[in-house]
Amino acid sequence: MSGSENQDGDPENQDSDQDDLSLIMEFENGHISDSNSGAEREDSSEEQEDLPLVNMSTGEYDRDIPTTHGYLGRLNPVSGYTLFEDGDVLKDIFAIYTSTLVFPGFTLPLLMNDTFENRALDNFLQEHHKVFVLICPNSLYSGLYEYGVTMEIFETNLRNDMLHIKARGRQRCKRVTGSRTENLAGRIKLITVKILAEPPIVSPLEDTQLLALKSKRKWTLHNFDELKQCKSYRRYHAAQFPLPSWVYDINEVSYYTKILLEGLSAYGKELVPEDPEKLSYWFVQNFHLSHRERLEILGLRSTLERLKLEVAYFKLGRLICCENCGIQITDPTKVFAMSKDGMQSNFVNPGGHVYETITVNSAINFKLLGTMSRVFSWFRGYAWTIMQCSNCGNHVGWKFTSTNPRLSPKEFYGLANSGIKIISQKPVADPQKII
Numbered sequence: 001m002s003g004s005e006n007q008d009g010d011p012e013n014q015d016s017d018q019d020d021l022s023l024i025m026e027f028e029n030g031h032i033s034d035s036n037s038g039a040e041r042e043d044s045s046e047e048q049e050d051l052p053l054v055n056m057s058t059g060e061y062d063r064d065i066p067t068t069h070g071y072l073g074r075l076n077p078v079s080g081y082t083l084f085e086d087g088d089v090l091k092d093i094f095a096i097y098t099s100t101l102v103f104p105g106f107t108l109p110l111l112m113n114d115t116f117e118n119r120a121l122d123n124f125l126q127e128h129h130k131v132f133v134l135i136c137p138n139s140l141y142s143g144l145y146e147y148g149v150t151m152e153i154f155e156t157n158l159r160n161d162m163l164h165i166k167a168r169g170r171q172r173c174k175r176v177t178g179s180r181t182e183n184l185a186g187r188i189k190l191i192t193v194k195i196l197a198e199p200p201i202v203s204p205l206e207d208t209q210l211l212a213l214k215s216k217r218k219w220t221l222h223n224f225d226e227l228k229q230c231k232s233y234r235r236y237h238a239a240q241f242p243l244p245s246w247v248y249d250i251n252e253v254s255y256y257t258k259i260l261l262e263g264l265s266a267y268g269k270e271l272v273p274e275d276p277e278k279l280s281y282w283f284v285q286n287f288h289l290s291h292r293e294r295l296e297i298l299g300l301r302s303t304l305e306r307l308k309l310e311v312a313y314f315k316l317g318r319l320i321c322c323e324n325c326g327i328q329i330t331d332p333t334k335v336f337a338m339s340k341d342g343m344q345s346n347f348v349n350p351g352g353h354v355y356e357t358i359t360v361n362s363a364i365n366f367k368l369l370g371t372m373s374r375v376f377s378w379f380r381g382y383a384w385t386i387m388q389c390s391n392c393g394n395h396v397g398w399k400f401t402s403t404n405p406r407l408s409p410k411e412f413y414g415l416a417n418s419g420i421k422i423i424s425q426k427p428v429a430d431p432q433k434i435i
């Protein structure tokens with residue numbers, strides 16, 4: 001929301017007056033509510049009004065609701081699951097630029113309200129394409145980041161001349177060095193990328209084992225506690241190398257999985273995946289990391305490398321502050337999950353702007369602007385009010401207030417990633433000693 005860039009702050013495409021106008025409107029009311037399609041928006045929220053808000057088994061707010069992006073109304077499903085081979089080159093593939101990142105396994109809602117973007121994307125869909133690449137700015141916001149994620153469209157609908165889309169992250173990819181980038185329309189570009197498929201997870205002791213023995217003895221396991229029980233057997237195999245056996249232990253994926261799963265248990269066990277690869281993407285999608293830290297993780301090539309760096313970032317103390325003036329807005333202990341996707345999810349407003357939103361149960365140093373509205377609410381059953389930094393007036397997010405007395409929590413805050421910045425401090429505690 002900061003600066004004078006266009007809709008999603010594309011540093012390579014900053015020449016649209018119309019986009020500047022949208023930005024001003026967003027500053028005024030958080031969610032653009034121009035007259036073109038207001039009636040339709042009311043309809044799409046009303047059509048879901050009677051659906052239950054409370055999970056019958058837990059008695060709490062149904063955290064499946066935000067994951068469906070029901071505020072977009074009913075969309076038509078698109079079937080298929082596309083995975084490319086490692087090293088495949090996708091020449092001149094459709095790429096959509098946003099200021100946010102979506103990692104493999106997570107959902108991006110998109111709303112194309114720009115005529116040219118609409119037309120380009122509609123043609124793309126008419127030709128039965130459904131995989132595009134999501135790209136974002138580099139850490140200095142001076143150009144495009146070289147890595148991106150392939151996204152597969154799984155629901156779409158054209159309504160009131162606006163394309164409503166939901167897409168899911170599939171695979172990491174990298175722009176091919178020296179290839180051209182063509183601006184097609186608005187946030188849409190044509191780029192050439194190489195697919196970076198996930199390498200299999202292997203133990204550092206993999207090659208030390210005699211094949212005949214491998215089948216007889218358990219020596220590498222997904223669970224680090226069980227792995228420790230094979231200690232003497234692992235030591236025996238590591239003895240042929242100059243490094244002590246613990247070096248091999250701390251290069252096992254299960255070592256980092258255990259640290260993260262224990263550290264993240266406060267967010268709810270049912271939310272955090274135990275599978276190492278999924279956990280590595282869940283962490284980077286959900287944990288309050290700076291843009292630079294997230295880009296660094298996206299550039300790493302294996303689950304082990306990602307988990308290692310994530311554990312290092314996890315141990316840093318953090319504050320969540322106003323992006324503009326740096327005053328504290330909240331701290332990580334206030335972060336909680338209102339959605340099954342986690343604490344940090346992407347949502348789109350009627351203006352087409354994608355906001356990555358982090359949910360917290362309390363905040364400081366803010367003031368509310370305007371009145372509450374239920375229109376296009378990302379959390380059905382809650383009305384939103386714009387939050388500004390009380391120090392500098394920067395838009396930092398929305399307060400969500402329940403409109404139904406049965407709902408718990410009664411209120412919470414959704415902080416816009418674009419309006420806040422994460423400030424790292426030195427490690428909060430000694431590294432967890434689990435060996």
Ligand SMILES: [Zn+2]
Nearest residue numbers: 322325389392
């Ligand atoms: Zn501020």
